[in-house]
Amino acid sequence: MASTTPAPARPEDERLPFAQLVVYGTQHILTMYGGLIAPPLIVGSAAGLSAQDIGLLVTAGIFISGLATLLQSLGLGPFGARLPIVQGISFASVSTMVSIASHGGVRPVFGAILVAGLVGVIASSFFAHLVKLFPPVVTGSIITVIGVSLLPVAFDWALGGVAALGYGNPSNIALAGLTLLVILVISRVFQGFVSRLSILIGMIVGTLVAVPWGKADFSAVPHGKAVSFPPIFGLGTPVFDAGAIVAMTVVIFVIMTETMADIIAIGQIVETPVDHKRVANGLRADMLSSTVAPVFGAFPASAFAQNVGLVAITGIKSRFTVAVGGGVLVLLGLVPIFGRMVAAIPAPVLGGAGIVLFGSVAASGIRTLSRVEYADNLNLVVVAVAIAMGLVPIARPHFWDKFPSGVGVVLDSGISAAAVTAVLLNLFFNRWRALVKDKPSVFAAAPDERGNTLPTDS
Template identity: 60%
Template sequence: MSTTTQEPTTAQAPEDERLPLGRTLLYGFQHILTMYGGVVSVPLIVGGAAGMSTAEVGLLVAAALFVSGAATVLQAWGLPFFGSRLPLVQGISFASVSTMTAVVSGDGGIQAVFGSILVAGLFGLVIAPVFSKVVRFFPPVVTGTIITVIGISLLPVAIRWLMGNNVQDPDYGSVHFILLGAFTLVVTLLCSRVPAISRMAVLIGIVVGSVVAVPFGLADFTKVADGAVFALPQPLAFGTPTFQAGAVISMVIVMLVIMTETTADILAVGEIVGTKVDSRRVADGLRADMLASTLAPVFNTFPATAFAQNVGVIAMTGIKSRFVVVAGGGMLVLLGLLPVLGRVIASVPYPVLGGVGIVLFGSVAASGIRMLTRIDWAKNTNQLIVATSIAMGVIPIAMPTFYDEFPETVATVFDSGISAAAITAFALNLLFHHVMPASSHKVDDRRHLSSPAESAQTVEVEGPEGDRP
């Protein structure tokens, strides 16, 4: 009688799944369509504040796409000590816009902006391992709250897109814009219910919405051929960075906010994908983020961060492969080198993006709510943490001018709903469950203070049709 022994097999992590090349490229393109507007908006705003010419703003846009793509590949593919190896799309951070516009309007100009980013990026790179240690203080009550607020904070962006995005446009908020977005939303939802195409629902919705918009004069692709087809990056095209103490200090504070948001996004993706996220993985992700931010000014652009809207793509489509995001990052690099391709994507009407944004960003909030269902609501402390943190996160969303009269340092940190909610939830969890734990709930506290990465191991994350992809 013979016996056969089998070698133990190691289960493949969900994010390491490799899909056929065609599907990988399509799903990657879907990610790029979702976040393209966010990437180009920052250089457009800062370039306008600096009084730059059209050609100079175009250079900023191309640089933003190129660096975002390279940062995305580094984050998702990963190198030793750099990159979370999760499906995280990197883009140019909105958190730094107000600080950069203030600096660029002063004596230092764009060179002072780039200098402050360079120093702040190096600072973030050095403290990333220390910053990542706080991940053990992010149990489901904290991460669930943060993920919920990420989704809520993105919804106003989708609404603005739905209305046309440009408040100066006389047609902003017009019925035909909103109807176009609603049509795109319906197409996306219907496609998400068809198993054969559910994972491409966002891409199909954007394509169909754009095609329908053309005969109604709501989309214009005639300018795609205008301008250069190919352009190489020009390092330090605006001159050598300069360093101003005030600008550097302000940007360091902004970088801490960016690191908080990136940590939240890493935890959110880990939860949605259903994979282990420990402090080392967070540190690797933050190092990739900070390295990209440090090198960004050399290539004429601004700090990089993980894009929360792409977390919504993963939550809705169930596509967890990091190689899909790597493909998307490669496309962003190409867009930075081939402005003609960027002009194609830039021609997608904002109401179309708003239509898909409604369900994408809502999916992020729904993921956070689902995570919160796992906590012990009988514990009053958990209820207080969630209630207070969500309220703090919604304040800058509901009333954008709330912090206008506060010192700039406070306004910079709390004017982001995501960072406000993250800081509040983290501090209250630390206070209630570590500094002042209720003695009658010691067993519950230990159970509920397990890391979100450990919790993710026991949760089945469903795909669009209720099955695991």
């Protein structure tokens, strides 16, 4: 009698054939690679580093992101959520690191990350108990803002990449549109394995078209070391500055808020339970990776929201797929020539893929919000104000410039602004029983599909 492989107890524990793991894992890495290398490029330039030193930052960031992804997806004791979560160098820390690096170079940045990361490791267990403060009305608002806040990145890529020569050229937009079209056609025409590779195929087709168009340059690929291990403190030993440490600690808590939201989001997409213990394990891995990062010359790591969108699009829920992707990142960090090949993917191609990926994150949030009960409560107000606060940094990037730096660090991130607002309003309207009313306000009414207002006592 033929043996059958029993179905895994949890969707994320599914084991796919190795070839599929490699292909799907590589797709995850291609999806996030542009966002991964951007922070070290930006911070290295602000610190006045040479091109060679910036290259070390990039390589170290890739290497640490791979190790962090392996730890998060496979887990090691109390570290790792064991979910299909890709870790990468966090965008949330860029503005603070630029501010520190522009005055004292990267060494104070590394010192601040070391101390702040340790604080994050210690705080992870307590922070995870806040998971009960994230019901669907909160998580749906945050996930929606995560997707919407990422879309401007995709649009900038589609225009050619910020500060790139020819930024805004219609040919860049055409290339992004072609990539998007290929992804949509494959998603519609094909099913199963091919359909799930729509993002990867779209990026390959877009890059191949870009070569004769003169928008993909692979000339730098053969130059440089073929194999290189990230040196320990290769850019100098850490410098511990009190002001930088305080600022970075605030950033670490922002990163923890974003990572917790991503863990909850991926749990909903995968349809697997996520309790405070699992969140704590995920945050602990996140913070451990961030603490170790400066040793190799890298910056804080966090969950990448665009890869949450990729899981939603492909339906591949296996954490082992992401683990293989983490292994690919480690190899890219050790073999820079592979990294240089991937880095040659044109920004407009990334932009076309990013529109689908980031938009799908927002759509996942909207789907979560559709399950929220709006009758006889003020959940509509919670959603409205949280999303509005999350959009402030996108619509008006300088809105918080005149406020103290601590306020700006938190509220200049649309994700953390939406998270703080949604949590506080949910507590105020739904958990503080002294203020809960049977007839809360006219905002509790919701229009039906015909546009008629439903009575609040229905």
